[in-house]
Amino acid sequence: xxxKLPEPVEIAGGxxxxxxxxxxxxxxxxxxxTANGTTYNAYAVRGPEGVVVVDTVKEEFSEEFFTxxxxxxxxxxxxxxxxxxxxxxxxxxxxxxxxxxPHAHIFCSVRALKVLTxxxxxxxxxxxxxLTDTGDRCSLSGRPISFVNTPYLHWPDTQCTxxxxxxxxxxxxxxxxxxxxxxxxxxxxxxxxxSFEYYFKHIMRPFKRWVLxxxxxxxxxxxxxxxxxxxxxxxxxxxxxxxSYRTLSNSYxxxxxxxxxxSLLVFYMSAYGATADMAKAVHDGASSVEGVRVSLYDLQxxxxxxxxxxxxSADGLVxxxxxxxxxxxxxxxxxxxxxxSIETRGKLGGAFGSYxxxxxxxxxxxxxxxxxxxxxxxKGLRIKFHPTDKELDDCRDYGRTLAESLxxxxxPKVVDFADL
Amino acid sequence: MxxxxxxxxxxxxxxxxxxxxxxxxxxxxxxxxxIYGCREGDCGTCLMKVEGGMEYLSEPTALEDKVLKExxxxxxxxxxxxxxxxxxxxxxxxxx
Ligand SMILES: Cc1cc2nc3c(=O)[nH]c(=O)nc-3n(C[C@H](O)[C@H](O)[C@H](O)COP(=O)(O)O)c2cc1C
Ligand code: FES
Ligand SMILES: [Fe+2]
Ligand SMILES: [Fe+2]
Numbered sequence: 001x002x003x004k005l006p007e008p009v010e011i012a013g014g015x016x017x018x019x020x021x022x023x024x025x026x027x028x029x030x031x032x033x034t035a036n037g038t039t040y041n042a043y044a045v046r047g048p049e050g051v052v053v054v055d056t057v058k059e060e061f062s063e064e065f066f067t068x069x070x071x072x073x074x075x076x077x078x079x080x081x082x083x084x085x086x087x088x089x090x091x092x093x094x095x096x097x098x099x100x101x102p103h104a105h106i107f108c109s110v111r112a113l114k115v116l117t118x119x120x121x122x123x124x125x126x127x128x129x130x131l132t133d134t135g136d137r138c139s140l141s142g143r144p145i146s147f148v149n150t151p152y153l154h155w156p157d158t159q160c161t162x163x164x165x166x167x168x169x170x171x172x173x174x175x176x177x178x179x180x181x182x183x184x185x186x187x188x189x190x191x192x193x194x195s196f197e198y199y200f201k202h203i204m205r206p207f208k209r210w211v212l213x214x215x216x217x218x219x220x221x222x223x224x225x226x227x228x229x230x231x232x233x234x235x236x237x238x239x240x241x242x243x244s245y246r247t248l249s250n251s252y253x254x255x256x257x258x259x260x261x262x263s264l265l266v267f268y269m270s271a272y273g274a275t276a277d278m279a280k281a282v283h284d285g286a287s288s289v290e291g292v293r294v295s296l297y298d299l300q301x302x303x304x305x306x307x308x309x310x311x312x313s314a315d316g317l318v319x320x321x322x323x324x325x326x327x328x329x330x331x332x333x334x335x336x337x338x339x340x341s342i343e344t345r346g347k348l349g350g351a352f353g354s355y356x357x358x359x360x361x362x363x364x365x366x367x368x369x370x371x372x373x374x375x376x377x378x379k380g381l382r383i384k385f386h387p388t389d390k391e392l393d394d395c396r397d398y399g400r401t402l403a404e405s406l407x408x409x410x411x412p413k414v415v416d417f418a419d420l
Numbered sequence: 421m422x423x424x425x426x427x428x429x430x431x432x433x434x435x436x437x438x439x440x441x442x443x444x445x446x447x448x449x450x451x452x453x454x455i456y457g458c459r460e461g462d463c464g465t466c467l468m469k470v471e472g473g474m475e476y477l478s479e480p481t482a483l484e485d486k487v488l489k490e491x492x493x494x495x496x497x498x499x500x501x502x503x504x505x506x507x508x509x510x511x512x513x514x515x516x
Contacts (some may be wrong), residue, residue, distance in 0.1 A: 111490060346453055346515070368447060370456075371464075376452035377431055405431070412432040417441065420449040 009184055012166040012225055014046040018053075020061035023180040025182040028089075032202050036195060038181035039091055040065075041229050043170060044072050046216055047141035047161060050079035053104070054161055054170045055229055059092030061337045066093065075101045080140045083108040084172035085158045086115035089323045090229055091116075091366075095120060098127055107132055107140075109149055112157035119345050128351075132159060134217060148221070150174055150214040162221055169223035173203065174214060176230035187236035195231065196241075200248045206343055208249040216245050257312040261293045262406045264348075265310065266282035266399075268320030269299045269329045272355035274386045279320045282352060285399030286318075292403040299331040316348035316406045317374070318399075321361045323353060328361035330337075337366050349374035350402050352381040352395065359384075377405045390417045422507030424476055428452035430514045439507035443468065453499045453515040464491035466500040473511035478504040513514040 008016040023037035037119060040057035042065055051073040057065045078101040083091060086108065098104060098120065106129035108116055113131060117124055117389050132147040139145070144164040151158060154173040161170040177199040181189035219242055226241060234241050257263055266283050270276035286294040297307070311317055319336070321328040349369035351362045362380040369376050381398045383391050395400040404410050422439040426446055430453045435446050443464065457465030461483040462511045470477065477498060480488060484502040499516060505511055 110492070114490075150436040345455060373455035375431070375451045375453045410432060412434070414434045415450070417435050417437070417446060420435070420446070 008044070008072050011043075011184075011227060011235075012163070012168050015163065015166065015168060015227075016046075016068075017184060017227070017233065018042050018044050018045045018072065019192050020057040021180050021182060022058070022061065023186075025178070025180075028178055031268075032178065032199070034178040036178065036190075036192070038178035038230050039180050040092075041176075041227065041231075041233070042069075042093075042279070043143065043227060044069060044092075045071065047143035050141035051077045052082060052140045052143065052145070053097065053101075053196055054082045054094035055084055055090045056097060057174070058089045062093040062333050063342055068098075070383060076103060078104045080104060082140075082145075082161050082170070083104050083112060083116070084170060085155060085229065086112050086119060086160055087155060088172075090172075091119055095123065098123065105130065107147075108153075109133070109147075109157050109159045111151065111294075112159075113239040115155075121142070137164075148214070148217050149208070150217070152210040153214055154203050154207075160218065162223070165332040167222065167224040169218065169221065169226045169238075171218075171226050171228045171334060171390075173229055173232060175226050175245070176228035179231040181232065181303045185236070186232040186234045189232045192232055196244075197248065199230075200245070202341060204245070204248070205341055208343055211245055211249045215242055215249075218242055219330070234416070241346050251313040252309040254312055255334040257293050258313070261291055262315040262403075263313070264292050264294045264316040264318065264403055264406060265314045266294065266296045266318045267307070267332070267335065268297075269322070269331055270320070270354075271322060272386075274383070275320045275322045275352075277387055277392065278352050278354060278381070278383060278395045281387070281395030281404075282318060282320070282399035285396030286403035288396075288400055288409060289403035291407045291410070294399075294403065299335065304334050304338050304341055307335055308342060311335075311339065311344075312342040313323070314347065316350070316402060317369075318350040318352065318402060319365050319369075321353045321365060323359050323361040326358060326360045328353070328365050332361075332365065336365070336372070339372055345373040347374045348402065349376045350378060350380060352375075352383075352398060354383050354385060355388070356385060377410065378402060424505040424507035425510035426505050427510060427512045428454075428482060428514065429471060429512055430441050434510075437505050439505065441505050443498075443503050443505065443513065447500060447513075451514075454513070455515070459501045461487055461499055461502045463487070464493070466502075467491060467493055467497050467516040468500045468513045469494075470496050470498055471512040471514060473509050474498075476506050476511045478506060478510035482495065
C-alpha cells in the first residue's frame with residue numbers, strides 16, 4: 001500500500017495527478033500529528049493548446065514530481081502554473097519548474113503576490129503573472145478555468161481553481177487531510193475520516209467564518225470531483241465533504257442561550273483563596289446584569305481541551321490568576337495558549353487577580369487577550385493579598401462593567417488621552 | 421497643542437487626543453474592537469471603517485496605500501496602526 005506509485009494517474013479527462021507521497025511524515029507544520037504521513041498533490045491539465053500545472057510539492061519531493069510531470073508533458077508545452085496556496089509544502093518545486101518551463105505564466109490570488117515575491121525573489125522579473133479573484137474566468141491551454149478566492153484556508157493567499165468542463169475543483173488545502181495511501185481515491189483508500197476531521201480541527205477551525213464563506217461560493221459550483229492538495233481525491237460523493245465543512249463549522253458545544261443571552265465565563269486559580277474570593281465577587285457582579293449568563297470555573301479542576309470548546313461559543317472571558325514568581329500561573333497560560341485553535345477575535349476579555357508586591361499576572365493576561373484579538377474594555381483588577389469588603393465591592397463593580405459592556409449597556413464615555 | 425476627538429462607536433467611547441496620535445495608541449488603551457497584526461502597515465489586520473471625519477486623519481502614506489489596495493479596502497477604510505488624528509475635529513471609527 002505504501003509503495004511508491006510509479007506512474008501519474010489520470011483522474012479526469014486530460015487531468016493527471018503528478019504529486020508526491022510522504023508516507024513517513026509524523027508531524028506537519030510543528031503542530032499536526034500525521035499517523036499516516038501525507039501526500040502533496042499536484043496536477044497537470046492538458047488542453048488543445050498546451051498544459052496547465054496546478055500546484056507542486058514540498059521541495060524534498062521535487063524529483064518525484066518532475067519525474068511524473070515529464071511522463072505527461074514536455075516543459076515547453078506548459079502555458080500556465082496555477083498556485084492555489086503558497087505555503088512551502090506546495091511551492092517547493094516552483095522555482096525550478098519556472099526555470100524549466102519557458103512559456104509558463106503564473107496565476108495566483110492577489111494576496112499571494114507577497115509570498116510569491118519572497119519565493120522567487122529577483123527571478124520573478126523574468127516571468128509573467130496574473131492575480132486572480134473570485135469569479136475570474138479564462139481559457140488556459142484551451143480549457144475553461146475559473147477561480148474562487150478562499151482567504152485564510154489556510155493562509156491569506158489561498159484559492160481554489162475550478163476546471164469547468166470536468167466540474168473538477170482543485171481545492172488546495174481545503175477538503176484535504178494528511179493521509180497517505182497510494183490508492184488515491186476516497187472510495188479506495190483506508191478509513192481516513194479521523195484524519196479529515198483532525199485536519200479540519202487544527203487547520204480550518206480558527207477560520208470558521210471564512211470556511212462558511214468559502215462553502216457558500218463552492219456549493220453552487222456543484223463539483224463532481226474534488227482534488228485537494230493533501231490526501232485522498234474525493235470522487236465518491238464529493239459534495240458530502242463540502243457539507244461536512246459546514247457541519248464542522250458549527251460550535252462543538254452549541255450555545256443554547258445564543259441570541260437571547262450573552263455568555264460570560266469566569267476562570268480562576270487560587271492557592272490561598274484570595275483570587276477565588278475575587279472570582280466569586282466578579283461572578284456575582286456580572287450576574288446582576290440582565291441578559292448575561294455568567295459561569296464560574298476553577299481551572300484546577302478541569303482539563304484544557306473541554307474549556308477550549310466552551311470558550312469557542314462564549315461571548316466573553318475573564319481570567320483570574322494570582323501573581324506567582326512574577327507571572328500568571330501555568331493552567332491559565334495553558335488555556336490561553338490553546339486558544340489559537342479557535343476564533344477569539346472580537347470576544348470580550350478581562351483579567352483580575354490577587355498579588356503580593358509586583359502583580360505582573362493581570363497585565364500579562366490582558367496583553368495576551370489583546371494578542372488574541374479580543375477587546376479588553378475595562379482595566380484589569382489587581383488586589384493586594386486578601387480582598388477587604390470594600391475591595392470585594394470593586395470586584396463586583398468590575399464584573400458588572402464587563403457584563404454591561406457585553407450587552408451594549410456601557411454608558412457612553414468621554415475621556416482624555418492623558419487619563420488613560 | 422491642537423487637540424482632536426476620536427470616537428470608537430463600537431464601545432461608545434470618545435477620547436480627546438493630542439494632534440499626531442495614531443489610532444492604535446488610543447484604541448488599545450480603551451479596549452475598542454479594532455485588532456492588530458504587524459503594527460507597521462504591512463498586513464492589513466487593523467483595517468477600520470471611518471464613519472465620519474476622514475478629513476481629520478492624516479493622508480495615507482505610500483506604505484498604507486499599498487496595504488489598502490492589497491486588501492481591496494473601500495474608500496472609507498484606513499489602517500488604524502498608520503492613521504494619525506490631525507486635530508480640530510472629530511473622527512468616528514469602528515472595526516471593519
Ligand atoms: C501553520 C502556519 C501558520 C502561519 N501563520 C502565520 C501568521 O499568522 N502570521 C505570520 O506572519 N506568519 C505566519 N506563518 C508563516 C511563518 O511564520 C513563516 O513561514 C516563517 O518563515 C516560518 O519560520 P520557520 O522556518 O522558522 O518555521 C505561518 C506558517 C505556518 C506553517
Ligand atoms: S496592523 Fe498590520 S497593517 Fe496595521
Ligand atoms: Fe497550508
Ligand atoms: Fe498544505
